Amino acid sequence: MTATYPTLSTQYDPAVTEARWQKWWEEYQIFKADPERGGQPYCVVIPPPNVTGSLHMGHAFESTLIDVLVRYHRMKGCNTLWLPGTDHASIAVQTILERQLKAEGKSRHDLGRAEFLQRAWQWKVESGGTIVNQLRRLGVSVDWSRERFTLDEGLSRAVVAAFVQLYDAGLIYRGKYLVNWCPATQSAVSDLEVENQEVEGHLWHLRYPLTQGTGYVEVATTRPETMLGDTAVAVHPNDTRYQHLIGQTVTLPILERQIPVIGDESVDPEFGTGCVKVTPAHDPNDFEIGQRHQLPMINILHKDGSLNENAGPFQGQDRFEARGNVVEQLKADGFLVKVENHRHSVPYSDRGKVPIEPLLSTQWFVKIRPLADQALGFLDQKAAPVFMPERWTKVYRDWLVSLRDWCVSRQLWWGHQIPAWYVVSLTEGQITEETPFIVATSKAEAQIQAEAEYGSDLQLQQDPDVLDTWFSSGLWPFSTLGWPEQTADLAFYYPTTTLVTGFDIIFFWVARMTMMAGYFTGQMPFQTVYIHGLVRDENNKKMSKSANNGINPLVLIKKYGTDALRYTLIREVAGAGQDIRLEYNRKTDESASVEASRNFANKLWNASRFVMLNLDGLTPERLGKPAVNTLELSDRWILSRFHQVVRQTADWIDNYGLGEAAKGLYEFIWGDFCDWYIELVKSRLQSGEQTSKQAAQQTLAYVLEGILKLLHPFMPHVTEEIWHTLTQVGDEQSLALQAYPDSDLVWIDPDLERQFELLIGTVRTIRNLRAEAGIKPGLKVPVILQSERGHDRQTLTAGQSYIQDLARVDSLAITPDLADQGDHQQTIVGVAGTTQVLIPLAGVVDVDALRAKLEKDLSKVEAEIKSLSGRLSNRGFVDKAPTEVIQGARNALVEAEKQAEILRARLDQLR
């Protein structure tokens, strides 16, 4: 009869395999979650990537981290949901579309809102698939049936509901305040969307004459054009130089406006002249001074950054053009004292890449203190959420403490339109600051409320602005699960378990989610926040679009496979939260570290091939679990190691030590399993008697299947492929849904492992001696092992065949002393533990080389003896150290002294 042997090709081809399993997982809905199934929930929501984006290394890294956690918990038996989706990225999308329009010679206003949005949606449909399909290529185990988009119907309902509730509770207000204005996008942005850049600028010293008398005050500014909006000059109230001027007025040059000199504590008398010009409409500090002193606020700017009618002769000029002209004018009029070079930071718009302008305008704000204080309450009283690593707690906390009101309105079209309706028929069809408005969940609702208040025949118009994208992102952990409806998903999977994200987004996203969730759901949206580091490029630089130093994950996936890339990223992650560096050669698109991971996948592949070729076509199930009574030393050893690794891997993952878990598996699989165990069982498989062979087969099959399970969260494709071949289960089952191995403590035998260390050490010593003596690898040699310890001799005898197989030894003698072994003059000698290893080889030994080697070994051992005996003769050590440490040192000393004795004896013989 001919059995159909499961076979694998000689080399692992990731491309075909990975594509196949990705498709298969999705088709068979392996990752579809079901709240009805009950059990322990484990839920993660994806940090939604920008719908306009394409996959970068940060996505690959973050998705892999999440996928490892999710796959691990799924196998651990949790009822697991990883919910995918994308974010509408208001400003980014709108910028791209407007650029397209500009190329066609149009603006969004030419199209009108409806047509613009239609175009935006069309564009979203076309490009929104890109990022999602690229995520698929990472092998992420998400539930695609639950995919969400921040602008889809359900989430939009959640946004409106949230807005209305906050408004009704007095936590959202509309008002005229100084906001960060981006002249490029012509929209307000939040404080977070402003980044400060160091710029080489100037400090202009200006002279403002006193209205009364002949004196003047000197002020300095980095932005001379704002003097057109000055409404005061401030000095410190205790500054004796200027105290007497408080209450007087100065005459503003050019515009010749009389403005008061005021006293305000915020002025630093030490800086500059101690006099500050105050422009309340164009500087955040001045705004506050202006409020304290009821100063007029004069806005001199249009929304596009050009100067308006309040700028007198400079009206219509761009802000930077006006700066030069104002300076020229001041100089001509004799008001310019001097100009100094001055390095200072300028606020830039994160998106628009131009300096932002503090500008007075009417916007919607979230009153943040009550929300932030509630989140702080969770943190301080319930230690929720837990940050991993813990140090980020402080960053998060400090941020919440100092948080100010959040400007949420954006003068854009792509986004959630603000659910506020103005009764424009009361203000001549226009929306003005005085127009009454109704905040409601729909226009119909607003109409009813408006008519109740203002009578019938009203005309309503919705606020044209949209909400900050992060407003909807802040609801993500519960809006995606169905909120505000009480869905089964929400009831079961919320709050989510872990949020995995980068530190750069703690403020943008994490804090907003905790504030929103605290308010709307009364609990924190996740138990743990796992903060990872950045993936840096080969030069340790942050990858960025502007530096054009991104490493495309898809290029590496194509070259080495998804599993290899995933494994590399995880393996590097070791110190949780640390940035990782990815080796990369830009000329060849090669990465040494990803290649190493590819080699690891290939190693597993080939080890599995070997195992399967030697199972006589049987599956692990048919073979049965290893039966204790038939097992040999090596079988029990690898099983002990395996169960140790099961426990160790689970412990690491439970503590977010994914890198350590990955490295531990690498060492076990490549080292213990491939290098030692497989080599040890080869002879039994080829010519062993039936019981011995079967025990080896059972152990090989059992451990291999266990390895596949342990490694699956890290390398899901190659393990799924091998597992199907190994188990022959067909399409009804997936490795992804198998139970994670349990660590069975009865198998763990430290004493046995120590014995095995002696065998391994002996093999290594023989190999080393052979190499030193230049003995041909193919040549079998006789070996004598001498040990006074009966226990060690027993171990060596038990492992006799292992030593013979792995060190290519023909006759092996194990003896308590060398007296009966004849003449040993012509031998090479080494030590393993306290066992003396001799290879008698007449005539071929280079005596000088041998002596040098022995002397080197001896000096090492002597150094150790010195250190150990020094420690043991130290009273402090013997009195205070734990007994097992002392015993360990004593044992080590005995062994070292024995080794030294052997080495000295051999050296004597060589003289």
Next chain:
RNA sequence: GGACGCAUAGCUCAGUUGGUUAGAGCACCACGUUGACAUCGUGGGGGUCACUGGUUCGAGUCCAGUUGUGUCCACCA
């Protein structure tokens, strides 16, 4: 100005609460194709753990300071 990281082999990094002679991968050197794997095997060389001081019987590990380096936050006109 405030806060937080990091500094260990040529390179990239491990080193859990202090405890034998500080480890791995890559790179390097030598040898090797015995049917799992040359995307491999065996062996080897390579480190004053940034510096200074302290605590301790004992410090890569804890404390203080110094230097270098990176990041975040704030920002005085």
